[in-house]
Amino acid sequence: MSNCVSRWGKRPEKPCSLMTGRRSPNVMWPSTSRFTGRKRSRGGQCMNTAAQPKIVGFATQGHGGDDERRLKALLSGLSVQYYPFEKRKKHRNLWAIMRYLKSERPELVVMEGTGVFGGLALILSSYLVKTRYVISSGDSVGPFVAQHVPALGPLFHWYEKLLYRRSIGFIGWTPYLTGRALTYGSKYGMTAAGWAPFTLEESARSAAKKRIRDRYGIAEEQLVIGIVGSLNWNTKVGYCYGYELVQAMQRVLRKDVTILIVGDGSGQGRLEQLAGDKNIIFTGRVKREEVPEYLAAMDAASLPQSVDQVGSFRYTTKISEYLAAGLPVITGTIPMAYDLRGDWLIRIAGNSPWSEKYVGQLAEFIDGISIEALREQAVRVPRQLPQFDKEQQISSVGAFIGDIVYDIRGG
Template identity: 45%
Template sequence: MVEAKILVFATNGTKSNDEARILKLLQNFTVQVMEFERSDKFKSLLNIIQQAVHTKPRLVVMEGTGFVGGMACLWLRLFFGIPYIFSSGDAIAPFISLNYPILAPIVNLYEQILCRFCAGFIGWTPYLVGRALTFGAPKAVTAAGWSHCTRTMEQLADSRVKIRKQLGIPEDSLVFGLLGSIAWTQRFQYCYGYELLKAFHKTNRQDISILVVGNGSGLNYLQKLAAADLEKRIFLPGNVPVEQVLDYMAAMDVASLPQSVDRVGSFRYTTKISEYLAAKLPVVTSQIPMAYDICGDWIWKLPGAKPWEDTYIKSLANLMQKITFEEIQIKQKAIPNQISDFDLEQQVVRVTNFINDILL
């Protein structure tokens, strides 16, 4: 353990996946975790400031970019000289502006100030690292994430049979699937999985099935879209335990990673790419930088700027209509056994060195 007084919190909340992520990356340091309750953000703001002023840490680390957490970091930096670093998986301003355009000037300014006064930035992709450096972050490092579970090929084969039998998916069905948060975006009338169901309804094959795993505000909408599936080939099981994520992925043949080709989607890797790799799943996505940089021959890159627009959905439907098991097997063979970008140990070493340099 590296002895250093470091305070850590995640704006997504105490015990969240984001908190678990940053603690994994900081495992070589002795840290104090600060509680952050999303239900009472003002109280969390005061607690963070009070704890930091009382303990006088050498560094504050924030996972996320929530406004309240950012204000705490800026307050401590500007009035008490306590440095902070923050970590993010999204381009903040474009992400918020997507749903609330009226807030664009405010969040643009907030993002630039947060970068300008930080001691360093941890980006979930190299594109976000470049963005933070452009806005004035003095140092930055990439930590892209990792799969939380592993399976052998034999275990994946067993899980494929088990989960398909459990859900009622025919053994010979070709399954397009997705696993993630099914959050509804009101402005665009979209959530993950929408593109799969819309494309499915444009095909006339009887051996195609859809499996969307996850929960959220968009699940009811997907259930309504699936109601017309009289032959029961759309499966929406809801949330599954983390330890079963790869088992459900094993039931799929092709994984969907829908991302918009814009200032939101183009900066992301998406959090499930490492799990899809671990499950040996070929991926279909849009023409985002990730698709060219790390995905190679095991991916289908579809045209269309938005996964909810006709161009993308028609391209996906065309792929569903023509795809064969032989084509999928070719893609599967092209999947590498390991990609260093998603190796946990390498990311821990990288972040450890990064923070040590900041603390010098």
């Protein structure tokens, strides 16, 4: 194999073979292969002829948040400048980003999230300085806003459509969101569904299970069904995560069931009032790295989503963590429940997890399922589906960005 010299200042990850033109086995080709040009020199070397692309990234959730960490991981195979999106006074970012893009003139911007001040900055910059951008998102914006503030729904439907129509690419947290963006006019699309940020080795799970159960006085023979998430109350529909479990427990007759709700938020107090004297434990906020220990204490996990234009488009970030913990998942009749398949996915009928039908059927399931049956299902839970493989997603996103830059350059 010939030597390779890169104008990017480092030896390229993609080896070039002047003899065969084939990829070297056991080597991951870099995402930039599309626009890493090569030509043969007289000395038998190959020289990359394309300049390194100037890429800017930011997350509208705010600098240092989980969304920014996701973005940095997905783009870790590329050289990217990150704009520190101000979290507390987000409106300041609108003009700051526009000035930054006008000054820096990147070939491509990648935005994680669909926050309006970041999105408007990209839309306006696409008109004023021809900025090309890619959006990564886990929610359908218009319906999500309409669910919380109905009067703003039409405005945010328009914003979402324009944001995607002006984009050159979209990275959806689910394939359904990617299809939505493509329908609205984004040129390229792909899916990066996320991954479990922290996991436990199998040998550590038993110890963690005993430790957490002992901490909260949960007996070994108890059936534990839990949920992990933000407990922020939605006043329009009267719901937050965990509500479906608390309400179901008001109807459950058996006594050997404990509900474990991990997280905090504005709805926690309401849930505690509804819980009464039932076997329902609220842990409050826990550190992200400790979440797998709490999952180890559960026999099944709740993943409630509404069957509508919000919930039906989601996987939620917790599905990969529940799988990594080997937990059967209780969810609604959303597309994910059929696409991921397996008897470890337990479907509950009802259009929303706050509906009487859903709560009633959930209570029937809890009353009827045995600990032994759930633990048999747990054995068949795939600890990592290909959709949630971190390295595969990083590789795919790198190739996606590389192909987009190649297109921008007229390749």
